Amino acid sequence: MKCPNCGQWNRASLPHCFKCGTVLVRDDSYQTQLPTDELEEKLQRTQDELPIQYRIDDSGNESPRQDPKDQLALEMRSYHERKRRGEERQRQLRESSAKLGYAPRGSSHGAGYENSAMHSPIEYDDYTESPTYYGSSSETYAGYNTADFKLPKKHFRRSFGIRRILPILAVIFFISGLLVAGYFFLFKPLVLDRNVIPEEMMPEITASILNDAAAHTIRIPGEEGAQIYIKELRKSFMVIGGYASFQVQDYTWYELIEENPSDKSTWLPETMEVTLTPYIRSETGEQVPLPLIQYNINIPQSPxxxxxxxxxxxxxxxxxxxxxxxxxxxxxxxxxxxxxxxxxxxxxxxxxxxxxxxxxxxxxxxxxxxxxxxxxxxxxxxxxxEVQDIPLELDPTLDDESSKERMPIFGTTRAGATITVLSPHRKLDTSELSTMGKFNFDALFEHYGTNTVRIQADYPGKSSTIIEYNVYYLPNPNTYTTRAWAINDGFGYQDLLANLQKRVEKTQVYVMTGEAIEIISEQPQLVVFDVSDGKTANKLPVLLENESKTKWELGKRYNIYADAYGMYDNMPRLIARYTYKPKN
CATH class of the missing domain: 2.60.40.10 (Immunoglobulins)
Known part of the structure; x- marks a missing residue:
């Protein structure tokens, strides 16, 4: 406490001033201990006043006891009372400290005292300031200094803070802005956009046809009357109407390239990028290069x-x-x-x-x-x-077409083998089979169109070998047409529908004249004809498969010879062998 006579600060426990000896009177608000005697006495008195409960056991004995809940309630009330007094004492101490201020201290105090008396530093936005401490002069009285002086303030800058970060961010944003502005206003216009052609100066390239071949039409803008030379074409073109226009056939770029059939790496690709190098003639006669013209072309496959x-x-x-x-x-x-x-x-x-x-x-x-x-x-x-266990071959000079109902067949196999003809035939000759392995017979053709000749060879201990040979049988027109029945006279159409299976088995030939009204397919060519040809009130639709040498066109009339084949969508289906122009 502070001496009222000399103003010297003394410990609170000293009865007299350490400097002048004046009696020190302590303030009651600085008592170091709480007045607990009264509280303890009150607590003891309250415990004695707690109600007592008597418990009687089975033998009739009484035993006094206090309820634990009452005891707990008493302790909680005592706790709240002590807490209230402690809070009141803390409030009094804070008010007293605010009135008295900081106590000065000398530099001769020990380290323990220095640490205990150290006040918390004061923090500002961007630095931390320690409070002002007071030191003493060299005069010492009983271990205490008599003269005071101020120690300098110390500033401790924090590692991070808003005022430290803001300048750095400002510098970063400033440099970034300079870089962005330099890119858009200097580098891009002077370097990147230097080679960019304005849209109005871009050449126009469109696909076109030149002499029935794929080509491209190119229009290069320029001043009226200027001459533009194309290096690859070795030609010059004049600007007329603001453009120099010319056509380039696509095959110009690849027709001289050799392709090796056995080396696919030399084959042309599906597409090719081509380049034209244009020059414009200046007033001095010099050729000034223009931007290159590039486009892609498609290279078609050979038919x-x-x-x-x-x-x-x-x-x-x-x-x-x-x-x-x-x-x-x-x-x-x-x-x-x-x-x-x-x-x-x-x-x-x-x-x-x-x-x-x-x-x-x-x-x-x-x-x-x-x-x-x-x-x-x-x-x-x-x-x-199939791999043959028994060799069986037919004469390679055999024809696969015949205008007659039978055709001689010649073949060879292993000597000693047995030959069986599984298709219609006659006159099987095996006289040289055991020695030379040769045989022959006449194949019979039972219907028009493709007939299959089947031959089987057997040999002991070997698997059978079967070969098949297809022969297209079609009589010449003089023979075929004489066998035809009329189909568009009303009776022929109804007879075909009623006896379709029988007519198909005998490949009955029919003659008809009519108009092609619908094309079903092109390969093979299937066409629906109306063969009524105006002779009946209702249409007589038939489906014809074209195996003649004439290709039919939609909407045209033809005179057709065909043989029965089957049904298609509730209409007769026939195979046409010969097609002629109608007689009228």
Whole structure:
């Protein structure tokens, strides 16, 4: 406490001033202990006044006791009373401290006193300030200094703070703004946009046709009358109406490129990017380069129409198989890397090829075509011929078409084998079978169109071998047409519907004249005809499959000879063999 005489601060426990000896009178508000005597006495008195309960057991004995809940309630009330007094005491101490202020202390005090008297530092927005401490002069009285002086303030800057971060953020935003502005106002206009062509100066490129070939029309804008030279074309074009216009055929870019059929890496791609290099002639006569013109072109495949067979996978038992296909004239044709180009123009691009088929399972036939102004095209056929335990072959000179009802068949097999003909035939000759393995017979054809000849060879201890050979039987027109019945006279149509199964078995020939009213398919060509030809009140619809040499057109009238085949959508179906122009 502070001495009222000399103003020296003394410990609260000292009865006299340490400096002048004046008696120190303590304030009651600075008592260090709570007045607990009165509280304890009150608590003891309250406990004595608690109600007593008497408990009687089964023997009639009484035992006094206090209820634990009453005891607990008394303790809680005592606790609340002590808490209230403590809070009141703390309030008094805070008010007294606020009136007296900080106590000065000298530099000669020990470390323990220094630490106990240290006040908390004062924090501001961006730094921490320690409070002002008072030191003492060199004069010492009984261990205490007599003169006081101020110690300097110390500032401790915090590592992070709003005032420290804001300048850094401002610098970052400023530099970022400079970079963005430099990109949009300097780098982009001077570097990136330097090579960008204005939209009004962009050339126009559109697909077009030139001499029945795919081409592109190019229009380059320029000053009226200027000359624009195209390096790749070695031509100059004048600007007329604001544009220099010209056409370039697509095949110009690839027609001289050689393709090797056996090396697919040399084949042309489906698309190609082409580049034109234009120059404009200046007033001084110099050629100033213009921006390059680039566009893509499609390279079409060489036309290749497979006529026979109609599918890519075929099974046969013959040692040869006839393949027919159509290409453009002057095309290059390769079959299994062998050049057949010399046969292209003999039949206007129609090529017939007898492929040798070995009894090894799958035989692959690759057909490759390169036509003018087209890229390479290839078709791969797989012809399966079963492995034979007993060799059985037919004469390779046999024809696959016949205009007669029978045809001689010649074949060879293993000497000593047995030959059985499973299809209609007559005159089987096996006189040389046991020695030379040769045999022959006459095959009989029971219906028009394709007839299958089936032959079986057997040998002890070997699996049977069966081969099949298809022959297309069609009599010449003089013979075929004389067997025809009229179908559009009313009676013929109804008779065909009533006796369809019988007419199909005998392949009855019918003649009809009518108009093509609907095309069902093109390959094979299936067309619905109205064969009433105005002779009946109602239409007489028939479905005809075209196996003649004339291609039908919708809406035209034809005179047709056909044989019964079956039913289609409640109408008769026939196969047309010959087509002629109507007589009237």
């Amino acid at each position: 290749l129409l497979l006529i026979s067979p109609t599918s890519r996978y075929i099974e046969t038992s013959m040692q040869t198989y006839k393949i027919e296909f159509q290409v453009m004239t002057n095309s290059q044709v390769y079959i299994n890397d062998e050049d057949y180009s010399s046969f292209v123009n003999t039949q206007d691009g129609l090529i017939s090829y007898n492929a040798a088929i070995s009894p090894i399972g799958e035989n692959v036939i690759d057909i490759t075509v390169r036509s003018q102004y087209y890229r390479m095209n290839t078709v791969s056929l797989t012809i399966y011929r």
